[in-house]
Amino acid sequence: MTRPWRAALGLFLAALLFLFVAPQAARADVSRPVGWSLASATSQVHVGRVTLRYDPRLEDEALAVAREIPRAWSEIEHELAGDLDDALTIHFVAHSGRIAEGTGVPQWAAGVAHPPTGEIAIAAHAPDGSLTDLDGLLRHEMAHVALYRATGGQPLPRWFHEGVAESFGEEIDLMRSQTLAGAIFGAGVPHLEQLEQNFRSTDAITVTVSYAAARDFVNFLRWRDEDGSDLRQALAQVKQGKNFEAAFVNGFGRTLAELDSEWRTGLTGRFMWFPIVSGDGLPMALAFPLVFIAAVRRRRHLRAGWARLEAEDAALRAPFAA
Template sequence: MTRGPGSVMRFVRILVLALFFAGVFAAPRAARAETGAVPRFVVSEATAEARVGRIRLRYDPALAEEARFLLEHAPGFWSVVERQLEGDLDDTLTIHLVDHAGAVASATGMPRWVAGVARPETGEIVVARHGPDGSRSDLAGLLRHEMAHVALYRAVDGHRVPRWLHEGVAESLEGKVSLARAETLAGAVFGPGVPELADLERAFSSDDPTEVSVAYAAARDFVAHLRGLDGSGAAFRQFLYELSEGYTVDAAAVRAFGRTLPELVRSWRTALPDRFVWYALAAGGGLPFAALLPLVAAAWWRRRRLLREAFARLEAEDRRVFGESAMAPSYVACAGS
């Protein structure tokens, strides 16, 4: 079939827009998982060890540079995560750093496509430098994601919470904009529809990659909606406190937000079409590409500002942990236990 000039130009506009956003925001995305399938993680490759505070890092000796990065920034990552959830949580963690996602699978019993796993009950985390396809993982985002699983478990005092909350919190606290998640959710909004909250539990375990991706995108967006309802996140932290006291998700929502969970879901879903109208316009060719450039530029500058603020927080945390000299922690290589 021959494409007309209008179709070609529409395709070019969408392709250029997607590539621009991908260059600004995206990194190869490795799959995450909440918990492993074995009682204890046994990571034979991680034979070197280093510590900072209550954080223990075990790593493959060949990954010394990556280990140094994680150990220098892990306290700051944890500080940001716990501040968003409660403010002061037990920061005892054991992080295992391996080279490839296959080693994560061997150590945790999870599928070989998983590049990061957390066991919230024990505070153990395993992350891989390379994803299942061999691409470099975003170690910072991967570690923050798995830290969020542990932090949420501690924030609710170990009470069971739905997976949409676990994955939504972890996704929303990765500390970066995800165009892939936004595009996935937008496609569902203007396509087959966004699954109901109750259906997300099944969707997370689906064999259909698209269904799984939509579930993660919806969970991330709904949790971000809850966190932003009062502008400060205080209501969301109150929600977690109510869960830690043993209240059900529905009861905790009423106590913290003053609305039932179905009402909160309805308000979120009602706003989705307006929020993602750019997707329909771009995909349908109803908006000239030039008109999108200010939005792209604004998003780029906002991303730069967020990165500057994040680095400032990390530097402040380094000074708090290591002193004004911001000395890096010592590293000790030792035989694996």
Template sequence: MFLFLFLFFTQIFAVQASPSAHQLDVPFEELYAPPQPSQAHEWQSYEGIYASVYYTSQDRKVALELAQYSAQSIPRLAKKLGLSTGGAVDIYIAPSQESFLAMQPAIPPDWADGTAWPKSGLIFLRSPSIRDGRSDSLMQVLDHEIVHILLGRAFAHQPVPRWLQEGYAQIAAREYNEETLDALAQAGFVDAWIPLSQLARGFPVNAHRAQLAYAQSADFVAYFLQTYGEEALQKVIQNLIAGNRFEEALFLTTGKSTEQLDQAWRGQEAFELLWLKPLFSDTTLLAVFGLIFVVAAIRKKHEYKNEWQKNFEEDLEHVEIQKALYEMLDTWKLESKRPFVIVE
């Protein structure tokens, strides 16, 4: 029954891909130089200490804003990660979708809103004129890509753990949103969260499970920062760069095993999502999370009951939950969604 509910909600709450493409290992990437956008246009630039922004005439204003923003964002994010800023980054604003796809070391997915290439120090963004009204600002996308550059450079020829890469990038770019909450809520209904040890080995191929991995990565990084602090995460990063395995890096920093951290994280964060602190104005969303809390409480109570008693009550629980879900969905159709307010 819980599997049915998970699949049911998976279809209701459509999830979208991350705005940044997962980068490929491209030979001689560090030698790559982007081509001109077209015969009719040439790159113009704003140059700074940490970044140079290349643009065509139609994006002059946004290029100046990104140049000013990157001058503050790059050193700020490097400090938070405990990493060097490295050499200057070249940021390109592609004037068209065709140029965005053509000017990169390897062709990114169609859905990518930005890409980062750490070895060559390149970031490619799409012009506001071709972004189709996406909710994330271009500054948010830039922050996401800057994290990829900083971590990619720090790990050099080692692959950056994807939970760290994508988890911290989402937090830095303030991308933890309603879709992320939906993915976590869906998994919470059926205890389908991906174990931390599996998350450390990479993301699933299945699209919905991959989206859950993205959401969990952000949630785990946020939990770790909230529980152990920024310096502790920096130590984990340095331990990973030094060649320690995931389990070793966590233990050297926290003194806890992966299983202990996993249990603590799930126990505190799986349903509470304390770090986000959203202000809900939509009563149906409150109903969703209220129902999740009820389910969690029922399951906790069942742990202390005899087996036959537990099985009997779980059957009743399934009926009650299914009824509540359909009542909630009827209400959902009549009310409009409102955006979350994220308190940092």
């Protein structure tokens, strides 16, 4: 199979995957007033300042979600702002249909966030009954809330909002990587000015490629410097009222166009594996080192997150003990 045909086939398969995975998609709702009523979430557990409300039938899954909260939030807030308001309310229900009934989002959305109030809803099952990726949904929606708080609710391009949420939602996403690689060696990766319009497209391939590109560009911004301080500085500038592009000049010392060009320069080299393996699929052996690195990072952030939340709980109890 020739390279152009392989790239086209990769994009076509990615589009099909997007259509089937869409019911598990997550989203941010920043305009709808929140009066969420997820009646089945009658039990609750507190993790620091986070309240997790859940369907009693999902107690085991809910406790697993609760164990992930400290690590996930700690990592996200550290990378976006250093420290943020930790108050969240998470609704965990059995089916995405319950989320649609309670929040008004489309039936296919298995996760939704309302950043102004810090409310999140996630579902254990998609409309077709398949299990959702709870960890990915949780992190995706947390990232929407954290980004809103890190920027003081200032308007942001949708490609950036979704790119940040996608970046934190999955540390490793082979489907997104293959989608982006197919575009690099195929029709081309859309430029930043195209992404905003592309997110409103009804074409599955266009939307899929745009999500993959936004995710990879945000990953580039997150890891461009050693400690991620450039991104935190840029977001702090946005919070202070700076124009989005001016904030990036102040934070990164580069315009968005220059950062975009720098990112694109390295794409072909980073995805050189695609023409080699696209005929037979990505060998799982290539993914093992990435999975191991992700596991180490998760354990480190989990320990740090629990330590911080335990310290906050102790500080809240101190006045009563006295």
